[in-house]
Amino acid sequence: MGVLVDFGRALGQLGDPRFLRILGWSLLVTLAGLAALFWAVMTGLGAVLPETVTLPWLGSVTFIDTLVDWAAVALMLALSVVLMVPVAAGVVGFFLEGVAEAVEARHYPHLPPARSLGLAEQVGDALRFFLIVCAANLVGLVIYFSVAPLAPVIFWVVNGFLLGREYFQLVATRRLGRAAAADLGRRHFWRTWVVGTAMAIPLSVPILNLIVPILGVAVFTHQYHRLAGDAET
Template identity: 55%
Template sequence: MILSDFLKALGQLTDGRFLGVLAAGLGLTVALLIGFFFLFVTIIGWVVPESFTLPWNIEITWVDNALTWAGVPLMLVLSVFLMVPVASAFIGLFLETIAAAVERKHYPNLPPARSIGVLEGLLDALKFLGVLIAVNLVALVAYLLVPPLAPFLFWIVNGVLLGREYGQLVALRRSDAAGAAAFRRRHRPTLFAAGVLMAVPLTIPVVNLLVPILGVATFTHIHHRLSGVSSPPAAARPARSG
């Protein structure tokens, strides 16, 4: 059933609202990657000499050239680590737009949702971002101790975190804080599985750029399915302009 929810989200990627958010998300992600790349290069420049002089006055100036040629691959590698916090910030900025687009297409008979303001969503996302970074820093020790298991540990840890946060915030649109927390506790295994489904492609460069938008859409479908809200057949859905 989770896969079905994900495929529904995937099928809506051409939606105009999705494309607008996707463009904004791509811009945010690329800006972060470029910023972190130049920060990385600056730190390397402080730590590593630009050139080395070997015996017999042989000078090697490999650092600048290596960083120049490695620019794009390095940013792709950085994206694996950056997309987790980006996915966290993303939900605070674009949750309402994506969830509303999903409901407009698939659940047109629902009453208006409780709007989560950008500031409210962003503050919650920043709190979660702090938890996300702290937990991943602790998990980094385990990654280094057992490198072969690092990808699986990454998926499990971030599956728990993303499932909790996405499930909670999507539920908050349709209930108060107590109701959203109860929903999350009641469906913890499903939300964890969906979180892992989001965490796995976060480790795949380029593909991970689509994960935040698909995550919000997928969790919106999951919430309504678990809450007993069904999507009417396409033929029965009222025509909506705009």
């Protein structure tokens, strides 16, 4: 029941100006990154593929290059669902502290300020999380194609585990330090995995997956304070 309450509180704060500002920056950076990747792929294909192909009996054919371009567009659109997970998660990692501070300012104003994560620490954590999620989803691509009917479930379970573990530890680190936060995360392993999986499900929905990481940080901020005994009744 507490998890549903925390989801409700996180959803209720999505209109917070601090959340909207972070969402705006996340959207801008994420779309810019995907656009740069798309441009790089299309430019690479354009440099490798000839403009015309000569076929027996048909002579010079020009439409093959166009077909390959459209196939590349379709492939990038399909992959964007998978790519959006590490990109969005990594980008929001840079703004995690702002989300947690906004939640605590509204719901836990009686608590002393948390330890501020330095810029180098935030960048390091965000890059580490980004690389972990990237690696897991690249490996997952092989599994998705080999057991296609189970691909959505595998996607949700794998990313749910990663989101739950990383977001909870990152939030808890602000209050406890790394060692104690990791220990608390291990003691509540199944809880963080279940909550993370619930957030991973809408990650497969374009546009909505930009909001999920912000919502996830907010939910896990509430979850941490609930476990610490600070949560509102």
